[in-house]
Amino acid sequence: MISEGSHGAAPSRTPPAARPEGESTLIERWSAVPLYQQLFEILREEIVSGRLKADQRVATEFELMRRFGVSRTTVRQTIARLRQEGLISVHRGKGTFVGRGKIEPELSALTGFVEDMQALGLTASAKVLGVENVKAPERVAESLAVPRGELVTKVTRIRLAEAVPVSFEYSFLPLELGRRVAEENLEVSPIFSLFEDKYGIALGEALYRIEAARATRAVALALEIERGAPVLAIERTTYSTAGRPVDFEQMFYRGDRIRYSMRLKRRRPGA
Template identity: 30%
Template sequence: MIDKSSTTPLYLQLVEIILEQIKSGTYNEGEKIPSERELSETFNISRATVRQALSELEKQKDIYKIHGKGNFVSTHKINQDLNGFYSFSDEMIKLGKIPGNKILNLILKEAGNVIAAKLNIHPNDKIFILNRVRLADNEALMYETTYLPQWRFEEILESDIELNGLYNLMKNKYNVSISYAEETFSPCILNENDSLFLNAVPGDCGMTLERYTFEKNSIIEYTKSIVKGNSFKYKVRLNNFI
């Protein structure tokens, strides 16, 4: 409880109380915490003090605000080093998390103009489209759509991807030797479709990732991923400064 005789400012005491409640599981990731009014009444402190505490928690990225709806517990960030090629499953294992794949569908169809341009193939060429949700400890973190040219992956099966993982399958079944990959990142707002698969709220902030994977000079994969909230924190090392 709040100790009004303490030298610690009241708002910082409230910050520590809420952080302890989050840590103990009273409030889980993505869950709404009590309103300013409720916190003010519970701890018998002014709403201005509560507002200051919530502002501090938001600044520390422990909570996030959705205007008109309230404050919610942030997802714990997963540090991602971008200095080398990585796979989602391998990174989750390194972090002590259990990676998961929920494959929604795998279809074969003509590329069409937009995806053909991204894969540098003819619009009438066939491609595999893989839609899946990436999980860590059973929590949905990423909604992902992957486009693969049929010429490089003739008989790819959903069961093989589920059992082996996409990049292991590329390496072991199709003898793919990845030369490099290019990724771009941009902020986005989750739409209803993204939110449905990510167990999030439409209008939440997210991140769009686009990856082009190359084998020599050929693009063998284009993937567009929608990342939930602030699940990831990306790190890049810059060398060769003047």
């Protein structure tokens, strides 16, 4: 049995119905380039050239199979690659849409989500899913410098850029601060702004831990992505200028929507 893209007996020709009138770009079945790679390049060119606009719905699996005369496996490989490149996004129950390109904040200073989005000319918003007092698990207790099991305030939010879910996050606050924050409208007021502008707490620095991860069920539902999809997991502990930890966050960013850039200076060994 010969798989797609393999050399050997001639595969069946694409039926006429699979080639819309005026279609100029076709799959080259005798090429050494795998079919999914050819299809990826065709669709990528349509997106990059602007033939497919941002937020425009992409053809379904069946429509792509019929248009190009390829298997569902080939189409799914192509869709997966386009998602990895941030060129499309999949919304459960709605379909696949052309992406808007990756958001690329610069990681060069301690800034909040709203500040990052504003610097890029994007409108930021938030959806609060819950505010509750919980017993601090070990990781949270260590980060906030409180005893394990002590009550802390947990804020669960979805952060959006241009009304598109970008980040799902848990914020843990020392109880004294958390009680004050719980009284605020967190869909309007960023926590950093409350600290500095309302509570008089000057923020000094933060410790970041960044790693690749896969979306859990909760993260996937919040960000409208598939369970197991790649996400950028960030832990951030923020300290006041007095050195006191005031906020510990666990943030999960959509891998198809965001990446960070940074410029680093050379530090010579021994210097």
